[in-house]
Amino acid sequence: MSISRIITEANTMTRSSQRTRRPSLPGEILAELYLAPHKISIARFAEACGVTRKHMSSIVNGHAAITAEMAARMAAVLGTTAQYWLNLQNAVDLYDAQERLATSENRPQLMPVFG
DSSP states (O other): OOHHHHHHHHHHHHHHTOOSSOOOOHHHHIIIIIIGGGTOOHHHHHHHHTSOHHHHHHHHTTSSOOOHHHHHHHHHHHTSOHHHHHHHHHHHHHHHHHHHHHHOTTOOOOOGGGO
16 A cells, blocks of 8 residues: 555555534533532542632632643542543644635645655
């Protein structure tokens, strides 16, 4: 198989697998799947993570993104992996970036040699 065919197939798979809706925010997942079922308050979870209640509230309410350090803190408290939380945040960030580019007047254009 030629390299150009491999690239074309990879690009087609990438374009066809784009989401149609914004992924759930990591804070929503945290609140709904981890905190609420165990009746853990934001303040209590923030204290366990070693951060302020205000910062954790910002994450839960979708006003702050999860950083690598925060992902590591949350993973240590919840028994998950930091990569899990970063992947959730990455999905949201990528979706938002693609949406901004799709409506931008200065959209990137596929070079003919690659398409």
